[in-house]
Amino acid sequence: GAVVSQHPSWVICKSGTSVKIECRSLDFQATTMFWYRQFPKQSLMLMATSNEGSKATYEQGVEKDKFLINHASLTLSTLTVTSAHPEDSSFYICSAGPGEKLFFGSGTQLSVL
Amino acid sequence: RKEVEQDPGPFNVPEGATVAFNCTYSNSASQSFFWYRQDCRKEPKLLMSVYSSGNEDGRFTAQLNRASQYISLLIRDSKLSDSATYLCAVNKWYQTGANNLFFGTGTRLTVIP
Numbered sequence: 001g002a003v004v005s006q007h008p009s010w011v012i013c014k015s016g017t018s019v020k021i022e023c024r025s026l027d028f029q030a031t032t033m034f035w036y037r038q039f040p041k042q043s044l045m046l047m048a049t050s051n052e053g054s055k056a057t058y059e060q061g062v063e064k065d066k067f068l069i070n071h072a073s074l075t076l077s078t079l080t081v082t083s084a085h086p087e088d089s090s091f092y093i094c095s096a097g098p099g100e101k102l103f104f105g106s107g108t109q110l111s112v113l
Numbered sequence: 114r115k116e117v118e119q120d121p122g123p124f125n126v127p128e129g130a131t132v133a134f135n136c137t138y139s140n141s142a143s144q145s146f147f148w149y150r151q152d153c154r155k156e157p158k159l160l161m162s163v164y165s166s167g168n169e170d171g172r173f174t175a176q177l178n179r180a181s182q183y184i185s186l187l188i189r190d191s192k193l194s195d196s197a198t199y200l201c202a203v204n205k206w207y208q209t210g211a212n213n214l215f216f217g218t219g220t221r222l223t224v225i226p
Contacts (some may be wrong), residue, residue, distance in 0.1 A: 006156075034213055043119075043200070043218040044157070093156055095214075100145045100204060102214050104156035 002098050004026050006105025013084055014113055021079045021108045022102035023094030029074035035067075038091040038107075048075040048090075084112045116140060117203050119217025127225050130191045134220045136201035137183045145204035146177055148186045150197045151219065157200055160186075191224045198222070 003026040011019050022035055033050040048069055049057040056069035068080040077096075081088055093107040119136045128130050138146075146163035161168055163175040163184045174187040184201055197218040205213050 034215075044216045046213065046215070049213065069168075091154065099160070101147070101159060103159070107154075107156045109154065 002096075002101075002103045004094065004096050004103045004105045006094050008108060009106060010109050010111075012111045012113065015085050016083055019081045019084055019110060021081075021092055021094075021110075023077045023096070023105050024097050025075045025080070028096075028098040030077075030098075031074060031097040033094055034102070035069065035077075035079050036093045036095065038093065044093065047079075050079075052077075066111060073083060081110065084110070086112045088112050091111040116205070116215035117201060117217040119201055120220055121218045123221040123223060125223045125225055126191055128191055128193060130224075131187065132191060132222060133188075133190045134186045134199055134201070135183055136185075136203075136217045137181075137201040138215075139182070140205065141179075141182060142205070143203045143205065146175075146184045147202040147204075147214070148173075148175055148184075149200040149202055149216075152197050152201055157216075160199070184203075188222075191222075193224050193226060196222055196224045 005024045007022050031052045034048045036044040036045050046059050047062045050069045050071040052071045058064045063080050071077040089112045094105045095102040117138050148160040149157035150160045151157040161175050163177045165177050168175045172189045176185045198221050200219045201217040203215040
């Protein structure tokens with residue numbers, strides 16, 4: 001299947017700092033990428049749709065100023081959690097695909113102390 | 114109403130048992146359906162696509178019932194290695210041409226020796 005690379009895998013940071021997560025499509029171009037969040041024992045929840053060259057589309061209840069998304073090229077989207085707080089601790093995961101099937105990055109476990 | 118509804122389980126079954134999971138979806142215009150497998154703290158991995166004609170891959174069989182708007186996954190002869198969370202996914206096409214997947218909450222399966 002298509003390869004989606006996500007970094008970093010783990011982040012531990014102090015409250016108030018900002019954290020950037022990268023998502024790359026390695027063997028295809030992705031005009032659209034998706035960012036999800038998953039709390040323990042819960043399902044994947046779509047946070048936003050990242051669109052290359054334009055603004056991201058955020059799902060209801062997701063603060064766009066809190067979760068900054070940049071999709072500057074056809075192979076890279078970044079999610080920045082600004083001024084992270086403990087309640088932002090979660091598993092963040094991106095996905096993209098060359099067609100109807102979506103493939104996931106390996107996810108980023110964020111722990112905010 | 115949620116896009117996708119799935120029984121969260123958990124399902125605890127002995128080795129060799131047959132187990133079935135169901136998901137219902139709300140958008141009758143959905144065209145693509147998938148089952149994903151997710152291990153703890155890992156990204157979901159595509160298990161199989163679901164077609165109206167049914168789809169079988171070894172011990173796994175997926176079915177789609179468009180009239181009742183549900184999809185199913187059947188696992189025969191369960192193995193210990195089948196223990197995981199199984200997520201159903203239903204696509205949604207946007208006017209932009211982008212495609213996204215909505216996920217069920219996932220069903221936790223534990224196969225017991």
